[in-house]
Amino acid sequence: MRLGLFALTALLAFSSARADPGAPFAQGWFDAAVTNRVAWDFQGWACAGGAGQTRQSISIVLAFGGAGSGEPTQELDSATEMRPDAASACAGDPMVGWYGRRFAATPSLPVYAYAKSLTASPGALQPLGGSPITPRVWHDDIVWRNVATGDVYKQLMNRFEIVTGRFIYNEPSLAWKIVGRGDDDGDSTRDLLWRNDTTGDVFMQLTSAFRVLSGQLIYNEPSPAWQIAGSGDYNGDGKADILWHNSSTGQVFVHLMNGTVIIAGQHLYMEPSTDWEIMGSGDYNGDGRSDILRRNRVTGQVALKLVGGSNGALFVADKVVLTWPDLEWKIVGSGDYSGDGMADILWRNEHSGTVFLHLLWGGAVTAGQAIFAEPNPYWKIVNTSADYNGDNKRDVLWYHEQGGQVFMQLLDGLNQPEGQIVYVEPDLNWQIVPMR
Ligand SMILES: [Ca+2]
Ligand SMILES: [Ca+2]
Ligand SMILES: [Ca+2]
Ligand SMILES: [Ca+2]
Numbered sequence: 001m002r003l004g005l006f007a008l009t010a011l012l013a014f015s016s017a018r019a020d021p022g023a024p025f026a027q028g029w030f031d032a033a034v035t036n037r038v039a040w041d042f043q044g045w046a047c048a049g050g051a052g053q054t055r056q057s058i059s060i061v062l063a064f065g066g067a068g069s070g071e072p073t074q075e076l077d078s079a080t081e082m083r084p085d086a087a088s089a090c091a092g093d094p095m096v097g098w099y100g101r102r103f104a105a106t107p108s109l110p111v112y113a114y115a116k117s118l119t120a121s122p123g124a125l126q127p128l129g130g131s132p133i134t135p136r137v138w139h140d141d142i143v144w145r146n147v148a149t150g151d152v153y154k155q156l157m158n159r160f161e162i163v164t165g166r167f168i169y170n171e172p173s174l175a176w177k178i179v180g181r182g183d184d185d186g187d188s189t190r191d192l193l194w195r196n197d198t199t200g201d202v203f204m205q206l207t208s209a210f211r212v213l214s215g216q217l218i219y220n221e222p223s224p225a226w227q228i229a230g231s232g233d234y235n236g237d238g239k240a241d242i243l244w245h246n247s248s249t250g251q252v253f254v255h256l257m258n259g260t261v262i263i264a265g266q267h268l269y270m271e272p273s274t275d276w277e278i279m280g281s282g283d284y285n286g287d288g289r290s291d292i293l294r295r296n297r298v299t300g301q302v303a304l305k306l307v308g309g310s311n312g313a314l315f316v317a318d319k320v321v322l323t324w325p326d327l328e329w330k331i332v333g334s335g336d337y338s339g340d341g342m343a344d345i346l347w348r349n350e351h352s353g354t355v356f357l358h359l360l361w362g363g364a365v366t367a368g369q370a371i372f373a374e375p376n377p378y379w380k381i382v383n384t385s386a387d388y389n390g391d392n393k394r395d396v397l398w399y400h401e402q403g404g405q406v407f408m409q410l411l412d413g414l415n416q417p418e419g420q421i422v423y424v425e426p427d428l429n430w431q432i433v434p435m436r
């Protein structure tokens with residue numbers, strides 16, 4: 001997984017930030033990943049060089065403002081932990097690593113990192129790193145799983161740029177599959193939902209931008225007929241819930257979640273026949289709750305179940321969207337691709353390769369046209385639920401099954417999408433985990 005390249009990048013960062021003898025702190029680097037408009041993950045390190053400084057005597061402060069004056073206007077966070085993999089960077093001096101997550105109501109302000117001495121005069125702050133962390137709006141990431149080793153790897157994206165990439169987990173048993181990526185604890189970072197194909201166990205991992213925070217077995221459903229069909233927010237509390245569909249009986253069930261805790265389970269509705277497949281889950285009427293997109297695999301009819309109601313008493317309302325009887329056209333994604341807050345429908349013709357976008361308003365089609373064509377069948381659309389450039393329009397990720405290229409397309413409604421290859425992974429054991 002291009003480990004060599006990332007290791008090299010890290011070494012370069014370390015060597016340019018060696019401890020400066022005599023100075024209380026050497027400059028360290030910091031990473032900042034803005035996971036949406038109001039939440040940031042930070043991590044970095046500093047060397048506690050100089051007389052009397054130890055690892056325990058400094059902390060790191062993240063602060064708004066401070067440009068020019070060198071003083072922050074608002075303390076955000078402080079050091080929390082060592083980063084063992086960065087220890088060599090301090091050339092024998094104590095090193096403090098830090099990791100933080102903060103929420104802020106004013107994300108447009110730049111954020112600076114400072115090192116603070118706990119033993120020197122109170123409030124003494126040293127700028128850490130030379131440039132402000134400029135908050136950026138939502139960037140979704142790319143998560144990979146290696147189907148040989150079980151490794152999970154995450155790439156943080158800023159449009160076509162890979163900001164950083166890290167191994168975040170290893171699950172050697174390949175019976176465990178990542179089946180959902182929703183924001184389960186409401187911290188604006190997508191978490192990982194796993195299911196074990198053999199036992200039916202369901203395991204949720206809460207993750208930050210860079211690492212696994214916690215994980216817990218939350219449920220067991222031994223019947224393989226029950227599949228996790230989505231992880232949207234069906235009760236509108238900002239936390240992702242788990243949608244189940246029984247492919248034998250047509251039953252649709254939702255687990256309302258609070259982090260790793262099931263707060264309620266409810267039968268939602270029954271599909272009229274097994275011809276109806278759940279194609280996606282998004283908010284089609286702009287009420288802040290996920291709805292359910294279905295298609296009849298025989299007639300080609302597309303219809304919604306609009307979800308309403310309160311906790312433990314959800315109900316659904318039917319809405320027919322359209323009928324597209326040509327079954328060569330497959331729904332490959334559903335999300336808001338136009339930025340109006342309502343989910344749309346993305347199609348691809350499996351014969352011609354043409355990609356077609358239906359824009360919806362409140363669940364009704366308002367416009368539709370072909371926006372792209374890729375006739376090469378080895379190019380597969382692997383993710384249609386992420387926003388890689390923070391414009392509140394979901395984008396499309398393609399993967400070449402033979403060459404390992406990853407092509408990112410930034411969608412903008414019916415306009416021609418901008419796209420480029422962002423990565424090549426020659427080891428085809430690495431597979432991109434779709435968001436659902
Ligand atoms: Ca919810
Ligand atoms: Ca809705
Ligand atoms: Ca839309
Ligand atoms: Ca976008």
